Amino acid sequence: xxxxxxxxxxxxxxxxxxxxxxxxxxxxxxxxxxxxxxxxxxxxxxxxxxxxxxxxxxxxxxxxxxxxxxxxxxxxxxxxxxxxxxxxxxxxxxxxxxxxxxxxxxxxxxxxxxxxxxxxxxxxxxxxxxxxxxxxxxxxxxxxxxxxxxxxxxxxxxxxxxxxxxxxxxxxxxxxxxxxxxxxxxxxxxxxxxxxxxxxxxxxxxxxxxxxxxxxxxxxxxxxxxxxxxxxxxxxxxxxxxxxxxxxxxxxxxxxxxxxxxxxxxxxxxxxxxxxxxxxxxxxxxxxxxxxxxxxxxxxxxxxxxxxxxx
Amino acid sequence: xxxxxxxxxxxxxxxxxxxxxxxxxxxxxxxxxxxxxxxxxxxxxxxxxxxxxxxxxxxxxxxxxxxxxxxxxxxxxxxxxxxxxxxxxxxxxxxxxxxxxxxxxxxxxxxxxxxxxxxxxxxxxxxxxxxxxxxxxxxxxxxxxxxxxxxxxxxxxxxxxxxxxxxxxxxxxxxxxxxxxxxxxxxxxxxxxxxxxxxxxxxxxxxxxxxxxxxxxxxxxxxxxxxxxxxxxxxxxxxxxxxxxxxxxxxxxxxxxxxxxxxxxxxxxxxxxxxxxxxxxxxxxxxxxxxxxxxxxxxxxxxxxxxxxxx
Numbered sequence: 001x002x003x004x005x006x007x008x009x010x011x012x013x014x015x016x017x018x019x020x021x022x023x024x025x026x027x028x029x030x031x032x033x034x035x036x037x038x039x040x041x042x043x044x045x046x047x048x049x050x051x052x053x054x055x056x057x058x059x060x061x062x063x064x065x066x067x068x069x070x071x072x073x074x075x076x077x078x079x080x081x082x083x084x085x086x087x088x089x090x091x092x093x094x095x096x097x098x099x100x101x102x103x104x105x106x107x108x109x110x111x112x113x114x115x116x117x118x119x120x121x122x123x124x125x126x127x128x129x130x131x132x133x134x135x136x137x138x139x140x141x142x143x144x145x146x147x148x149x150x151x152x153x154x155x156x157x158x159x160x161x162x163x164x165x166x167x168x169x170x171x172x173x174x175x176x177x178x179x180x181x182x183x184x185x186x187x188x189x190x191x192x193x194x195x196x197x198x199x200x201x202x203x204x205x206x207x208x209x210x211x212x213x214x215x216x217x218x219x220x221x222x223x224x225x226x227x228x229x230x231x232x233x234x235x236x237x238x239x240x241x242x243x244x245x246x247x248x249x250x251x252x253x254x255x256x257x258x259x260x261x262x263x264x265x266x267x268x269x270x271x272x273x274x275x276x277x278x279x280x281x282x283x284x285x286x287x288x289x290x291x292x293x294x295x296x297x298x299x300x301x302x303x304x305x306x307x308x309x310x311x
Numbered sequence: 312x313x314x315x316x317x318x319x320x321x322x323x324x325x326x327x328x329x330x331x332x333x334x335x336x337x338x339x340x341x342x343x344x345x346x347x348x349x350x351x352x353x354x355x356x357x358x359x360x361x362x363x364x365x366x367x368x369x370x371x372x373x374x375x376x377x378x379x380x381x382x383x384x385x386x387x388x389x390x391x392x393x394x395x396x397x398x399x400x401x402x403x404x405x406x407x408x409x410x411x412x413x414x415x416x417x418x419x420x421x422x423x424x425x426x427x428x429x430x431x432x433x434x435x436x437x438x439x440x441x442x443x444x445x446x447x448x449x450x451x452x453x454x455x456x457x458x459x460x461x462x463x464x465x466x467x468x469x470x471x472x473x474x475x476x477x478x479x480x481x482x483x484x485x486x487x488x489x490x491x492x493x494x495x496x497x498x499x500x501x502x503x504x505x506x507x508x509x510x511x512x513x514x515x516x517x518x519x520x521x522x523x524x525x526x527x528x529x530x531x532x533x534x535x536x537x538x539x540x541x542x543x544x545x546x547x548x549x550x551x552x553x554x555x556x557x558x559x560x561x562x563x564x565x566x567x568x569x570x571x572x573x574x575x576x577x578x579x580x581x582x583x584x585x586x587x588x589x590x591x592x593x594x595x596x597x598x599x600x601x602x603x604x605x606x607x608x609x610x611x612x613x614x615x616x617x618x619x620x621x622x
Contacts, residue, residue, distance in 0.1 A: 078592075088592075136471040150558070152463055152470075159463075159560025160447040163592050170554040171588070172485070183590055243481040247461065247558050249470025277482070279494055281389075281399075281474050 007070040007311065009063050011056065011110070012304025014117065015039060015076035017091035020048075022056050024063050025304035029128035031297060033059050045094040045103070053107045060108065071111040072104060073306030075120030075299060080162040084114050090182075113310035117141070117299065119156055119165065121291075122149025124302030125254055130292040136250045139291075140167060140241075142259035145182075146190040146197075152248050168194070172240050193237040195258055201229045212259060219265045230265040237266075238273025245274075245282050256291035256298065318381040318622065320374050322367065322421070323615025325428065326350060326387035328402035331359075333367050335374050336615035340439035342608060344370050356405040356414070364418045371419065382422040383415060384617030386431030386610060391473040395425050401493075424621035428452070428610065430467055430476060432602075433460025435613030436565055441603040447561045450602075451478065451552075453570035456493075457501040457508075463559050479505070483551050504548040506569055512540045523570060530576045541576040548577075549584025556585075556593050567602035567609065 013022040023034040035055040042048035078089035084101025101112040122139035125131040135154040141147040146168030150157040157164045168190035178187030191197050198212035206225050218226035241253050324333040334345040346366040353359035389400035395412025412423040433450035436442040446465040452458040457479030461468040468475045479501035489498030502508050509523035517536050529537035552564050582599055
């Protein structure tokens with residue numbers, strides 16, 4: 001976090017399919033003010049930018065105006081860090097390639113940087129959370145889907161095209177019966193180790209339509225099949241993590257997202273699988289940690305961490 | 312390659328289980344002189360260092376002495392970049408943790424850096440070969456085993472412990488029947504896509520004990536089973552590469568080693584598998600290239616590339 005210019009604030013903004021949340025954040029990671037708009041209400045991206053600015057610019061003025069702001073960071077699905085664009089995002093109303101960073105920069109007059117939501121979460125964890133002081137870690141977000149943000153040598157890994165780090169789409173089952181993924185391919189980690197993946201496993205194991213929350217509630221009551229569902233989920237994720245460790249040998253794997261609420265039902269089989277399957281030179285090295293950031297804050301804090309870099 | 316000190320030479324040295332080859336290399340990547348010792352003859356590492364220096368120091372003197380040398384780079388199995396040690400190398404005579412970089416530094420009086428052989432090959436490719444000018448690529452060495460060197464943001468990926476980049480040991484078959492690997496685990500890429508992996512596939516497909524060279528010779532004659540062996544090998548490697556692309560989205564994957572002599576028998580099914588299985592956002596982006604360095608030179612050149620950094 002470079003604060004030598006003395007500008008005390010950044011804007012952090014998270015664009016989700018339903019809501020866009022924006023916040024004013026200081027150097028200690030305090031969220032001083034927030035507001036939100038409904039992303040899906042704006043078919044035209046120009047109207048969306050107007051609606052965000054109508055709420056955001058007054059917040060900026062309350063905090064001394066643009067000259068007090070180092071930059072603005074945006075976390076969004078399918079965001080390209082290098083180009084400042086959102087490209088072909090299936091869950092957002094705007095099609096094609098949208099130059100959102102430049103649109104906000106022109107309206108607000110501060111530097112704007114953008115990355116995908118999982119990368120933003122990793123930056124937030126590195127700046128304010130469990131990864132403070134770490135130079136090599138992998139953040140895995142376990143929500144409706146599985147996302148990831150990879151940090152190597154203290155730097156976010158964007159890849160040559162800005163789209164690196166799609167670990168939810170590594171293949172964990174190469175057989176022809178592997179699960180169909182929303183990305184059009186089969187056997188992706190996301191089809192097993194997301195909230196929807198747990199629901200699919202529940203259908204296979206219990207023959208019932210249950211949400212991951214319902215599977216969790218059954219596990220709390222000691223239901224053996226529910227426990228088995230989390231065992232399988234944890235083992236599949238643990239074996240995938242073993243391959244991630246062989247790639248970048250990180251100091252830690254940090255997990256975040258709704259599925260982590262399963263706690264030890266998921267984490268114990270996951271840690272057991274990592275211990276059982278990891279290559280001997282890596283044994284006992286990478287820590288498996290849970291995020292230290294509050295769910296409600298991580299999206300805005302993560303995006304805000306990018307705001308310090310934008311300036 | 313930092314040459315601002317004006318020192319015109321480096322030493323590059325490759326330590327293999329059979330031979331140790333050392334060379335004097337200039338800034339253009341010309342190998343000006345080489346010599347070698349038999350690694351396996353020296354049970355005591357002190358004797359080994361003496362034997363290397365008895366040949367190397369005269370070469371250094373012929374090129375103006377230590378003051379003309381920026382540094383020495385060593386490529387060796389199980390080498391730890393951060394510590395300058397070789398740790399528990401199964402194919403070398405010296406057990407435990409050997410502080411080889413410091414031993415050579417004391418004898419020769421120039422800075423010494425060390426990394427594993429696949430990382431050295433990647434550095435050589437970046438400095439003198441197919442990866443010149445690239446900031447994001449993955450080198451995969453296909454020999455008796457499968458090694459890898461990963462470059463991200465223009466930097467070698469060493470991981471938090473110096474052992475990152477063991478892509479030969481990602482799991483490509485999680486079934487209980489997966490092949491046993493020398494590392495003690497099952498289903499590693501190396502058990503399918505190395506020279507020994509091809510021989511194992513030949514045993515399965517042909518029911519015969521053949522070397523990968525013999526399988527190649529049969530393929531040249533149009534033998535359908537031999538072609539099928541390379542098809543399977545290429546597809547397995549291609550599907551693994553698809554996962555590597557999802558990790559770091561590299562500009563290129565560069566292949567090196569004996570197995571690449573199979574040429575299109577291997578490369579065509581490999582490229583077809585990458586095209587068929589890669590995630591759509593990455594489609595057509597990562598180039599699959601062969602090394603541009605001569606086999607005989609790559610080990611010394613790769614290690615020498617590290618020598619420029621050592622100083």
